[in-house]
Amino acid sequence: MNSLPHPSVPPAGTSSDFPLPCFPTWHLPPAVRDYVIGEATASQTPDAVAATLVLGVCSAAIGGKVSIAARPGCSQPSNLFVAAINDGTNHEASLFTRIRRPLEVIEMGRVNAARSVQAEEKSRLRQAHLRLRELERDFARPQAFALAKEIADNPLLPVPRLILDDSSTAKLSTVLAQQQGHIARFSGVAAVRELLAGSAAQSNLARQELYRKAYRGESITLDQPGGQRVALQQTAITCVCAIPRSAVEGLHKRPQQSRGVTDCFLLAMPKSKLGQRKIAPPAVAEACNQQYATLVQDLIAIEGHATLRLSDAARHSFEAWEAEVETMLAPDAPLASFAAWGDNLTGNTLRIAAVLHCIRQQKEGELPDTDVSAETIEAAIGIAQFFLAHTVAALQTMQNAPPKPEPQTPPAASDNRSPVPTPADADQLLPNNESVDQQQSASPTKFVAPAKPLLTEGSQPDWAASPKPLSMNPGQHVCTSNTSEQPPPRPGRPPRKFRGKPVGSGKRKH
Template identity: 30%
Template sequence: MALGAETLPTTWQEPIPLNHQPKLPAFPTWVLPDWLRDFVEALTEETQTPPGLAGTLSLAVLATAAGGRVVVQLRGRWREPTNLFTVVALPPGNRKSAVFSAMTAPLHAAEKLLMSEAAGRIAEAEVTAKMAREAADKAAAQASKAEGAERDGLTAEAIALAQAAESLEVPVKPRLLADDSTPETLTTLMSEQGGRLSVMSAEGGIFDIIAGRYSGTPNMEVFLKGHAGDWLRVDRRTRDENIDEPALTMGLAVQPDVLKDIGQNRSFDGRGLLARFLYALPESLVGYRKSDPDPIPDHVAARYDRTITALTLSLAEWTDPAVLRLTPEAHQALRAFDQRLEPQLRARGGRLAHITNWASKLVGASARIAGLLHLGQHLEDGYTQPISGDTMDAAIEIGDYFTTHALTVFDLMGADTTLARARILLAVLEDNGWESVSRRDLFAKLSRSEFPSVGDLEPVMALLEEHGYLRTDTPPRTGKRGRPPAPRYLIHPQVREPKA
């Protein structure tokens, strides 16, 4: 309710600068499974890095192990896969590479084991296929030399041998990980791997590749569909590639400037690529780091490596994904989260209105995280048990963490139009030197390209009021009939002061 003139305070507090950002929360490591929490916290201590770096990467590691092999059943036909797109941004000198290497090491170990186990089958299949092709070629050569009825019989035999040779498939080398691959290469790799793949990189070069560094044309189809799990078909000159249920995971550790750059690429935002990432912008510890931190205990590191490797191998051979269901308590927790989130998406005054594309995916992303935490808590038989309410609460806490960080990241990328308009409006107030102004008079001074309608002023004025630059003054109503008096805006004295 707006303040009446008689209740307005007579003094003004110092306004809060528009570029002021609240202190972002630390990653809630306490909600991770104990074996993962212990390693993340120990790695954070040893490397003297913020917990958001290892914490965010830990989710991408779990998603690499489970993506394409497990889905979460929410309601009706709504299912969420367990692959994730994550990106954590820190300035240079924050030891991103050291943390990245430690977090992903067991994935590389699992990939090598899968390759080693498949090597014998691949070699046998290659020899068998080679012999079948040679037999078909020999039969074709004999048929070409024969005549009459003998030729017909040998031709039929050659055709049968050729068809048999063609039907033999040589297994491809198992792959879990890719780095800065082109979209075309990624599509081929995902097709070969049954739709499952993870792009893990300690750099941001993949965004340049998506933007068309090599092709000259942005190509993000495999990323969009790989995140959502939508059917992907690509027609090549040499073959067709069909992926029924793609499951692409991305775990990136980049510099903040990379986020600024991708925010300038309107095709990323327009196609919805930016809305698919979970963003973390942890506070740098450079200048405050210990010179002699505690090392990671051997048993903690060994347990982490062993657990990630075992989880990855146990799910590697699954063709049909396991379906994780929710307990009634988990359903209720997710429903309450959805109800809390929905009003924040409103175009007028919603906290998340300017990042609706991102925030509208948050319930699904939290469900994905819940599935990953559940698998990490029930390593032997997670697919046989439903997700508990406590696990869903933990996932929602992580979702709230990413929400707060996303607000700052999208501001960094220039996506917060309310904040941008507030800066424009503040400049107009400074130029005109009003003590107070009506909404109508203020709107007359504004560009229609920035403020198409009077309604566009509402969230901007609310933001300036929150920051202390103005107050809403609603005159008292003098009669029972007619419209109530239009409010006026009282302007902070500092805004009216001449600028040196």
């Protein structure tokens, strides 16, 4: 087995310039390898972004239908929590939309097909309620009880749903109850606030616990409006996120009371290609698009539940990988600071192996073979090694603030500055060696007569005149001065509280 040496993991406190490995596309099955490379070339984004999102879409297609067991007592469901950290450009947003497009097309087709069935079921339910009211009005208790039980046992089927994205206002618990505990969450920057940043609020903690239980495939009992409780078996939530790099780098500002469900995620943080993108790259071949869409349709069409098991050679390789990961969890090892995430790494490796096995065993609507080969588990370990290095680098970015640019100090003052000229130096600068006084006497200043005549004897300036006495005119309630230029009277009647009283009279109301 190609073991991952410890130096490949970014050491604590390293900068974002630490070289991270590229995504091993050679480990992907041919059915998706060509599509990943084609989409990465067409969008001019790293291969890791497209590969991570494709793995998430395929995991969502088989979520809740396939599980994998390495040995008795060690099994994992097939749903993944993956996130691709990118630059947040339009190229990457379009890439995210195209990769999940097959799921949206299948969901739209199911909704259109269920529209007529929904109309019939609603009509049947209304007729049953009307019949129940007639029986209750006639006091036909045995028939009313039987009809009420029949209505309760045959509720209205919900609209089929595969995707829950950021634009949806539906509550996660309600959607899980309607879809029998299986849903795929596609998110962008909202995933940082809800899934990665976390919060200590009670409502957010309850939502995080719901994500964790569905990640582990546990049974959940949900409270619904009206006092109803819905019991779900083997729940499965698949999270596929495309997160801007700036949002991840800003997580260090939040108090680390909770980091959400970060320990469940496989993060890919490839190097940016901005400034190096090609203009007018070739588009994805139509054959690759059709092959990828057919693959997703075949995985969605799987019915029933299958439990995959490792062959002897695959189990030996996986146990060697488990031993290697365990050494990384030691106090002085690379994963010591991220023990919760490292503890889930081997389980996520099994989930990747289940997704790769289902892609290789592509059969329309049929369950895959239950034996997982050593080649598949080796490919899953190789992909897990890629996510190990990238996730550790991303977690360090979330915890540590980016380095601030060093302030630029002003240049030191040189000692060759010209001294301040003295009067003696100024005399030397004048022509013909004349002094300043001689230059001023040579050009006498011309006298300019003032525009206003000066004060005559016995007169006073305007500002020295005594102020004019003020007088109060009670009839007009206006303070006027003894001058002919009086302001016009106030139009209209004065306010009620001032009628018949001078301004300022009376007690002030508090």
